[in-house]
Amino acid sequence: xxEKVKSFCRNCSALCAMDLEVEDNRIIAVSGDGSxxxxxxxxxxKGRNSAEFHSAEERLVNTLKRNQSGELAPYDVDLALxxxxxxxxxxxxxxxxxxxxxxxxxxxxxxxxxxxxxKSFLSAIGSPxxxxxxxxxxxxxxxxxxxxxxxxxxxxxxDDIDLAVVVGNNPVVSHQTYPFAxxxxxxxxxxxxxxxxxxxxxxxxxxxxxxxxxxxxxxIQPRPGQDAALFAGVAHILLRDNSYNHDFCDQFVNQxxxxxxxxxxxxxxxxxxxxxxxxxxxxxxxxxxxDAERPFVGSGTGPSMSAHSNLNDHMIEVVNALVGGYRRxxxxxxxxxxxxxxxxxxxxxxxxxxWERGPKCRSEDIGQLFxxxxxxxxxxxxTEPGSDKIRALIVFGGDPLMAxxxxxxxxxxxxxxxxxxxxxxxxxxxxxxxxxxxxxxQPFERHELSIPGDGLYPRAFAQYTRPVIAMxxxxxxxxxxxxxxxxxxxxxxxxxxxxxxxxxxAIKEGLPLDMDAEPDPEAMFRYLAKDSxxxxxxxxxxxxxxxxxVPKQYVRPAPEGLGGRLxxxxxxxxxxxxxxxxxxxxxxxxxxxxxxxxxAMNSAYRDSPRTRRRYPVNWAYMHxxxxxxxxxxPEDEICIQSEHGQITGIVKADPGLRRDVVSMTHMFGELLxxxxxxxxxxxxxxxxxxxxxxxxxxxxxxxxxxxxVSVSEAASVD
Ligand SMILES: Nc1nc2c(c(=O)[nH]1)N[C@H]1C(S)=C(S)[C@@H](COP(=O)(O)OP(=O)(O)OC[C@H]3O[C@@H](n4cnc5c(=O)[nH]c(N)nc54)[C@H](O)[C@@H]3O)O[C@H]1N2
Ligand SMILES: Nc1nc2c(c(=O)[nH]1)N[C@H]1C(S)=C(S)[C@@H](COP(=O)(O)OP(=O)(O)OC[C@H]3O[C@@H](n4cnc5c(=O)[nH]c(N)nc54)[C@H](O)[C@@H]3O)O[C@H]1N2
Ligand code: SF4
Ligand SMILES: [Mo]
Numbered sequence: 001x002x003e004k005v006k007s008f009c010r011n012c013s014a015l016c017a018m019d020l021e022v023e024d025n026r027i028i029a030v031s032g033d034g035s036x037x038x039x040x041x042x043x044x045x046k047g048r049n050s051a052e053f054h055s056a057e058e059r060l061v062n063t064l065k066r067n068q069s070g071e072l073a074p075y076d077v078d079l080a081l082x083x084x085x086x087x088x089x090x091x092x093x094x095x096x097x098x099x100x101x102x103x104x105x106x107x108x109x110x111x112x113x114x115x116x117x118x119k120s121f122l123s124a125i126g127s128p129x130x131x132x133x134x135x136x137x138x139x140x141x142x143x144x145x146x147x148x149x150x151x152x153x154x155x156x157x158x159d160d161i162d163l164a165v166v167v168g169n170n171p172v173v174s175h176q177t178y179p180f181a182x183x184x185x186x187x188x189x190x191x192x193x194x195x196x197x198x199x200x201x202x203x204x205x206x207x208x209x210x211x212x213x214x215x216x217x218x219x220i221q222p223r224p225g226q227d228a229a230l231f232a233g234v235a236h237i238l239l240r241d242n243s244y245n246h247d248f249c250d251q252f253v254n255q256x257x258x259x260x261x262x263x264x265x266x267x268x269x270x271x272x273x274x275x276x277x278x279x280x281x282x283x284x285x286x287x288x289x290x291d292a293e294r295p296f297v298g299s300g301t302g303p304s305m306s307a308h309s310n311l312n313d314h315m316i317e318v319v320n321a322l323v324g325g326y327r328r329x330x331x332x333x334x335x336x337x338x339x340x341x342x343x344x345x346x347x348x349x350x351x352x353x354x355w356e357r358g359p360k361c362r363s364e365d366i367g368q369l370f371x372x373x374x375x376x377x378x379x380x381x382x383t384e385p386g387s388d389k390i391r392a393l394i395v396f397g398g399d400p401l402m403a404x405x406x407x408x409x410x411x412x413x414x415x416x417x418x419x420x421x422x423x424x425x426x427x428x429x430x431x432x433x434x435x436x437x438x439x440x441x442q443p444f445e446r447h448e449l450s451i452p453g454d455g456l457y458p459r460a461f462a463q464y465t466r467p468v469i470a471m472x473x474x475x476x477x478x479x480x481x482x483x484x485x486x487x488x489x490x491x492x493x494x495x496x497x498x499x500x501x502x503x504x505x506a507i508k509e510g511l512p513l514d515m516d517a518e519p520d521p522e523a524m525f526r527y528l529a530k531d532s533x534x535x536x537x538x539x540x541x542x543x544x545x546x547x548x549x550v551p552k553q554y555v556r557p558a559p560e561g562l563g564g565r566l567x568x569x570x571x572x573x574x575x576x577x578x579x580x581x582x583x584x585x586x587x588x589x590x591x592x593x594x595x596x597x598x599x600a601m602n603s604a605y606r607d608s609p610r611t612r613r614r615y616p617v618n619w620a621y622m623h624x625x626x627x628x629x630x631x632x633x634p635e636d637e638i639c640i641q642s643e644h645g646q647i648t649g650i651v652k653a654d655p656g657l658r659r660d661v662v663s664m665t666h667m668f669g670e671l672l673x674x675x676x677x678x679x680x681x682x683x684x685x686x687x688x689x690x691x692x693x694x695x696x697x698x699x700x701x702x703x704x705x706x707x708x709v710s711v712s713e714a715a716s717v718d
Contacts, residue, residue: 002028006543007465008450009047010110010443011601012175014186015453016043017463017545020051020444025469027051027444036545038459039186044175045598049605053425053442054469058607060425060439062474072427072437077476080436085488087419091391092125092489098362098388101129103378105398106602107424108132110443112451113524114423114478116495118396119504121482124491128359128368129390131375136403138304139699140313141180142369146698147573148317149351149566151252153327153344153555155179156296157334157458158195160327163292165203165285167227167316168302168705172211174596181298184458189215191458201288205230206302207593208621208663209656220285221658222275224591225306225706227299228580231315233271234286236263238322243290248324252348258569259318262577276658289323296325305594306706310696311576321566333553338462338546339454339532340497345556350564355698362386366698370500374700376404376691379413392419396478397440399428399603399667405686405702406644407671423481428603429671440478445471447521449528450545451499462534463545464525480518487515495519497528572697587708592640592688593663594705595621603667607681617682618668620649622711623659627651630711637676637714642688642707648676648714649683662709 002021009016017037021029030051034041053059065075091099102122108115122130134142155178158164164182172192177183184191192202192215204213205220205227213219222230238244239260249256268286272279289295297320303312320326327333329346336342355367363380366373373381378400382390393414404410411433414420420434431437450463471477476484486493494510511527513519529536534546599611606615620638632638638651640662649664657663668682677683685704694703 005468006033007444007468008448008463008545009043009050010448011046011050011604012185013110013452013456014039014175015110015450015463016047016186018043018047020468022468026055027469033544036461036542036547037186038457038461038547039184042187042190045610046601046605049599049608049610050443052608053605054444056608058426059442060427060437060475061472063439064427064437066435072434074474075436077438077474080438081481081484082488084419084421084436085485088392088485089489091418095387095391097126098129099391100125100127101131101378101381101390101393103375103393103395103398103400104130104132105396105400105403106133107397107604108478110448110452111397111446111478112448113521114396114482116498116528117479117482117493119498120493120495121486121491123504124486124493128373129381130372131378132372133375133398133403135369135372135375135699136702136704138180138301139369139374139701140304140309143310143698144313144317146353146355146369147314147351147567147570148321149564150349151326151346151566152349152558153331153346155298156294156325156327156331158182158184158191159334159458160331161195161200161294161296163201163203163288163295164195165205165289165295165297166212167205167297167299168304169298169300170206170210170212170596171300172215173598174300176300178456181300182296185453185456203285203288207591207658207661208595208654213656218281218284218288220277220281222277223658224302224593224661225308226275227303227306227312228308228315228577229266229271230275230282231312231319232263232266232577233268233282234289234319235259235315235322236266236271237268237283237286238290238319239263241286241290243287244322245324249322252566253321253568254565255567255569258574262569262574265581289319292323295323296320297323301594302705304701305704307694307703308576308580308696309701310698311573311580314573318568321568327555329555329557331555333555335455335457335460336550336553337454338460338534338548339449339451339529340499341531341533342455343553343556345558347558347563348566351567351570362388364700366700369699371503375400376695376700376702379404379410379691382413382417391417393417393421395420395422395424395430395434397423399430401430401433401671402428402603402667402684402686404691405689405704406691407684407687409691411671423478438481439475440481441471441475444468445475446477447525449525449539451528459547460533460550461545461547462532462539464529464536464539465543466522477521479521483513483518495524495527497531588660590660590662590709590711592642592685592705592707592709593661595663595665597665606668615668615682617650617677618665618685619652621652621654621657621663623657623661624653624655626659627653630713632713639712639714640688640709642709644690644693645687647683647685647687650677662711666704
């Protein structure tokens with residue numbers, strides 16, 4: 001008889017609650033569990049795929065080591081960890097802490113103990129070399145926070161706003177919204193529909209008619225890469241019409257005059273032409289934003305991956321600040337946090353520009369953003385000669401060679417490492433060049449606490465799960481890798497409740513781990529839940545999760561005399577805006593744009609049979625009229641060429657696209673395959689990106705969207 005158990009999905013930050021049926025150590029059925037979750041019984045197709053994944057053929061059940069003939073072959077995990085520990089200890093002694101680096105990928109974010117011990121491991125070594133997907137994703141948001149400052153009260157909940165402006169973000173598919181943009185992670189479409197039913201207006205700014213745009217009251221389809229100009233234009237109109245929030249600005253912002261000067265050239269007419277949108281739509285966007293009582297203007301990866309990404313993000317946030325798009329004093333805290341309860345005050349925190357101090361990169365004069373170095377500089381931090389160059393890299397739940405793009409730069413750098421270790425349940429493109437791939441557990445094989453969702457749930461909620469099935473004998477947990485390697489190196493680890501924005505070393509409270517006897521994961525979670533509103537034992541007794549009953553809490557005023565001001569127009573922003581006015585906005589002729597698919601999480605689940613039926617390759621979507629003008633039929637092979645590289649794609653029609661857009665998903669295909677995409681599971685769009693040119697200032701963000709490309713029939717090129 002199958003056993004019924006409760007758990008939750010770990011694929012994305014929705015952490016959907018689930019009912020599972022287990023028989024003979026296999027998950028045989030999965031469904032959403034609405035008994036306590038604030039998202040109800042919602043679950044997407046990846047939830048089902050994640051159960052399948054545990055027993056999929058390509059699942060790694062043994063650690064692999066590169067042998068004498070250069071092939072990856074099964075290897076004893078204990079021996080591997082001993083060898084890795086010995087090698088890292090040697091490097092540390094010979095070259096110092098900076099010789100060791102860590103890359104934190106998508107698979108690491110919801111492997112909670114692994115992510116916590118990873119921080120302790122790096123701290124014990126004393127290395128500043130932490131790289132993650134954040135700096136090849138939306139670190140424009142970090143740059144904005146560092147240059148503008150932040151409102152400590154945070155962004156408003158979907159329940160509290162009357163206008164959501166969603167820019168280059170498709171939450172109905174990606175489930176990524178709050179706190180970057182308005183919305184809810186779980187059941188995102190339903191949440192938008194409910195908000196609209198009570199009168200909220202939804203505006204989507206996206207070159208593609210996305211699944212989210214289908215719900216919009218206004219959909220604006222600008223030329224890609226023009227968000228800075230577009231939102232400078234909106235700011236121009238808000239200042240022209242005096243329709244910004246004077247009360248908020250008087251209290252919390254400065255540099256309004258500088259902003260007026262810097263946005264003066266961005267007249268509605270110029271901006272509409274530049275973005276190739278009707279002038280009336282731009283005026284309507286600004287009017288709706290100016291008229292709204294409680295607006296929230298936010299964005300996703302689109303603007304954070306296109307040209308001038310930091311400026312794009314800054315100008316989007318400027319518009320949000322001009323209209324006070326934050327939680328305001330007296331607002332109810334819809335979710336005050338459960339595991340990590342928070343008190344919230346309305347206060348501006350002045351710009352921090354963390355990258356101007358502390359440890360710097362070797363290859364560029366830039367410091368850390370939120371405790372991390374820019375990932376696009378990782379190859380150069382490896383290759384730039386010097387005794388403190390990176391010689392060993394641990395990749396935790398990621399595929400950086402695919403994610404970075406420009407394999408001509410990244411691959412030789414990775415190949416030159418003395419040691420490359422991947423922690424993964426699959427052999428991905430980075431794994432193919434690794435010295436070791438340590439086979440790690442998958443979500444339903446481990447204990448987990450809902451720390452990654454704690455601040456994101458729309459209402460206070462927490463869930464704890466024990467393993468649902470046993471992991472294969474050759475597999476270890478992510479956290480056990482860090483603990484065992486540290487033990488071999490003679491290091492001591494401390495478990496702390498680390499979260500973004502915190503300096504690990506500055507957190508005083510911690511649980512020193514016994515380095516002789518392997519720690520008990522449940523005891524570690526009990527420690528992490530020490531400040532929880534719901535006691536750990538109550539979480540244990542309620543595997544469906546708990547919505548605590550707590551007295552209502554509200555945003556309070558800041559203590560007298562405390563708080564800074566948001567810097568709307570610092571000098572570097574003003575200078576880049578001025579630069580923009582002199583730039584040609586009509587490159588192209590086409591722009592390659594990023595997009596995600598519901599069935600896969602970056603590269604994970606791409607190979608599941610369910611995904612492959614719909615996406616044997618990452619289709620190159622184009623407007624049907626544009627296909628006709630190029631003489632293309634659906635599923636023809638096309639050659640897509642950027643200034644930097646060339647790939648072959650298979651074209652599909654999407655009438656919801658702008659005519660100058662080619663829309664493709666990343667992390668498909670093989671790193672350097674040539675020829676028919678059908679033979680390689682798709683095409684690596686990263687080859688169209690450069691790690692040498694067009695990197696943004698501060699975070700060195702490459703260009704993954706709005707990439708100017710030309711398109712031709714594949715047969716017409718060699
Ligand atoms: N199902 C699924 N969910 C995921 C992921 C996944 O792979 N699959 N990945 C996860 C990750 S790692 C992330 S970072 C998030 C990302 O979450 P999102 O940011 O929501 O990602 P996308 O769905 O790619 O949406 C980006 C949108 O930006 C638009 N766009 C592209 N260029 C521009 C531009 O220049 N300007 C504007 N205004 N729009 C533009 C694209 O057309 C696209 O619709 O999703 C996460 N969730
Ligand atoms: N051209 C282009 N490039 C892009 C983007 C784009 O839109 N266009 N998007 C960028 C973005 S937003 C991101 S986030 C990056 C993604 O970059 P990465 O995060 O480096 O890539 P993923 O494919 O998500 O790699 C995740 C790996 O984690 C593994 N994994 C899953 N679960 C676990 C687990 O529990 N433990 C361990 N140890 N491993 C696990 C998976 O098998 C997979 O191999 O790519 C970036 N690069
Ligand atoms: S939305 Fe899908 S992938 Fe995300 S947690 Fe829920 S079931 Fe998993
Ligand atoms: Mo991402």
